[in-house]
Amino acid sequence: MVGARQESGRGPVRGNDAVRGGALGIIRGVLEGRAAIGDQVAAGVLGALDPAGRARAQRLAIAALRGMAAAEAALAPHLARRPDPALRALLLLGASEVLASPAGAHGAVAAAVDLARTLPGGAAKAGFVNAVLRRVAAGSVPVIPPPELPGWMRARLVARFGAGPVGATEAVFAQPEVPLDLTLRDPGTAAAWAGATGAEVRPTGGLRLNRAGQVSALPGYAEGAWWVQDAGAAAVAGALGPVAGRDVLDLCAAPGGKTMQLAAAGARVVAVDPSARRMARLAENLARTGLCARCVTADALTADLPRADAVLLDAPCTATGTIRRHPELPLIRQEADLAALTTLQAALIDRALGLAVPGGVVVYATCSLLPEEGEAQIAAALARARAGACAPFAVEPIAPPPGLPEAATPEGFLRIWPHHWAARGGIDGFFVARLRRGPDTTP
Numbered sequence: 001m002v003g004a005r006q007e008s009g010r011g012p013v014r015g016n017d018a019v020r021g022g023a024l025g026i027i028r029g030v031l032e033g034r035a036a037i038g039d040q041v042a043a044g045v046l047g048a049l050d051p052a053g054r055a056r057a058q059r060l061a062i063a064a065l066r067g068m069a070a071a072e073a074a075l076a077p078h079l080a081r082r083p084d085p086a087l088r089a090l091l092l093l094g095a096s097e098v099l100a101s102p103a104g105a106h107g108a109v110a111a112a113v114d115l116a117r118t119l120p121g122g123a124a125k126a127g128f129v130n131a132v133l134r135r136v137a138a139g140s141v142p143v144i145p146p147p148e149l150p151g152w153m154r155a156r157l158v159a160r161f162g163a164g165p166v167g168a169t170e171a172v173f174a175q176p177e178v179p180l181d182l183t184l185r186d187p188g189t190a191a192a193w194a195g196a197t198g199a200e201v202r203p204t205g206g207l208r209l210n211r212a213g214q215v216s217a218l219p220g221y222a223e224g225a226w227w228v229q230d231a232g233a234a235a236v237a238g239a240l241g242p243v244a245g246r247d248v249l250d251l252c253a254a255p256g257g258k259t260m261q262l263a264a265a266g267a268r269v270v271a272v273d274p275s276a277r278r279m280a281r282l283a284e285n286l287a288r289t290g291l292c293a294r295c296v297t298a299d300a301l302t303a304d305l306p307r308a309d310a311v312l313l314d315a316p317c318t319a320t321g322t323i324r325r326h327p328e329l330p331l332i333r334q335e336a337d338l339a340a341l342t343t344l345q346a347a348l349i350d351r352a353l354g355l356a357v358p359g360g361v362v363v364y365a366t367c368s369l370l371p372e373e374g375e376a377q378i379a380a381a382l383a384r385a386r387a388g389a390c391a392p393f394a395v396e397p398i399a400p401p402p403g404l405p406e407a408a409t410p411e412g413f414l415r416i417w418p419h420h421w422a423a424r425g426g427i428d429g430f431f432v433a434r435l436r437r438g439p440d441t442t443p
Contacts, residue, residue, distance in 0.1 A: 017114050020093065022046045022057035024115060027064055027089040034332040037061065042277055055214045064096040066176065066327040071095035073142035078132045086119050087129075094133045100176075105137035146174050152335040153320060153370070160371045168419035169369070172426040173323045179425040180212035182226040183234050183257060185264050185289050193220050203403025204231050210425065224289035229257035232321065232416045232428030235401045236314055236365045239414065239432050243267035246309040249355055250293075251300040251348065254278030256285045258312060259293050269293035270308070272300045301351050310361045313352040315345045317366035317373045321429020324418055342372050349381045353391040353437055362393070362435040367428055374431030375413065381435075392438035 025045050029035040037058065040046075046054040064071065071092045083091060094112030098105045112133055116126040148154055148170055157166045182199065183206045184190055190201045196219040199207035207226070212218065220226050237258040240248070244266030250259045253271035255278055262269045263286070271293045273279050279297045286293055296303060318341060323329050345366065352362045366373045384390045397412030404427075407416045414432035421427040 017111065017118075018049060019053045019057045020060065020111055020115050021118070022049055022053070023060035023064065024086075024089055024093055026057065026061035027093060028086060030061075030065060030328040030331055031089060032085050036332060037326065037328055042281075051216050052214050060093065060097070062327060063100060063176070064093045065331070066174075067096045067099065068092060068327075069144050069147050070099055070142055073144050074099060074136045074139065075132065077139075078135045087116075087125055090116060090119070090125075090129060091132060094129065095136050098133060098137045099141060102137065105133075109133040109137060146171060149173075149320075149323075150330050150333075153318075153330070153333075156370055156372070165417050165419060168422065169417055169429070172418040172422050173327070175324065175426060177210065177425065178325050180209045180215070180228065181230045181234070182207040182209070182220075183229040183261060184226045185224065185260070185291065189225065193225060196220060202231055204235060204401045206231065206234055208424065222288075224291075227257060227260055227285055227289060229261075230322075230325070230428040231421070232430045233257055233314075233367065234261065235404065235407075235414065235416065236363065236430060236432055237261040237265075237312060238401060239363045239365070239398045239434050240310045240312060240361060243310060247306070249305060249308040249311045249352075251311065251313045251352060251355075252315060253295075254282045256282035256293075258314060260285060260289055260291050262312070263291040263293050264289075267310075270296060270306065272296045272298060272303060272305065274299045301347055305355055307355055307357045308360065309357060310363075311352045311356050312363050312365075313348055314365045314367075315348050315373075317341055317345065317368040318370060319367050320369045321367045321416070321418060324426045325428065338370070338372060342377065345373060345377055346380060346384075349377060350384065350390040353381075353385075353393055353435065356391070356437040358437060358439045360437050361396070362437065363432060364435065365430055365432045367430050369417070369429045369431075374415070374433075375411070378413070378433050378435075393435040394438065396434045396436050398432060398434045 026037055026040055029040045046057050049057060075091055075095050090112060094108060097108035113126045113130045116122060116129040119125050154166060184193060187205055194201050194207055197209060199209040202208050215228060243262055246267055248262050248267040248269050250262060250269055250271045252273055253259045254273040254275055259269055259271040259282060271282060276297050279295055283295055318333050319329055349364055356362050385392045395412055398414050400408040400414060404420060406420055407414045409415050416427060416430040418426045418429045
């Protein structure tokens, strides 16, 4: 993975150059290594930067990836051939800054030129970058059609849901700014923390900030009054219903937003996830918020886990519902990934049903828009239950959360589309199903 320190003839970059170097490393990690931004950051790609620098580097990289089509259109007339990967990433970063802020184009060009000098063949590349980006700055902003999802994703969605919601969701994915959502440890403090942070209170509860900046510098962070969690994700745990005093298994739990929701609601939570790094983050979040859960670093399919009154399974998926916050996903997800993910999801559903006590409830969710990871999974699980291949269960309808009546489906599921809150800046897409295990005690 490419990090913030690039190959260089003059040593590591410093200051603002280091921030842009970090952003460049992230972009290269996406384009060359198909690595998600969150995974890169967790692996230390921005480790040399302070918290404010890390936040800014991520914002620069996300903006460049979200505006990649416009940047490439602006660059194309000035490129005789495709640049090498490092140079291409730098030009995308520089062009995105120039297009986003024409008034600051001179500074963006100068910064890109400085960064080019840290690449192999730096002197020649610096001159090339200077010439190309100056031409971009002097030209007109290219007019390009709204971006579409990759063909394999789009075809599946249009075939199942029609072109209307797909196009509306693509428009949300193209929005240049994404608000930040916070879930409160004590929902009764919403008004107070909204005033302290300048946020609005969401219809579903929690807060939304349109411009957040550095998260750890916001009021309430150090006190553990809230945690970052999109409104779509926050709706998932609520599908379990009242959990106070109940034993709840949170499978695939890290980084812990839903674990903290359940703990704050009074549940006795066992949080399970196979990633030690992600579970360490979950433990940090629990410590910061003063909430308690038993953390188990293990594979939910094979771990020795207790039965529970309720099981929450937010399963690994393509995460296509979160592209508005993760614009790298269309670049790193491939159609070939889907088969392995759906196989894993099916196995996890069967395991979750086996871990629920008779009469217990299981909530299955994915942050995916694809029907193969949602409705089709439940239909297949029902067929397995009828054949005796998994524990018997019935689908229970879920009441939609306040402010999301359109998320309810005729089958009783929740299907949250990003465009449901288009006027508010969008929301992460989710599929959510609530299953009630039957009286049979088959594990």
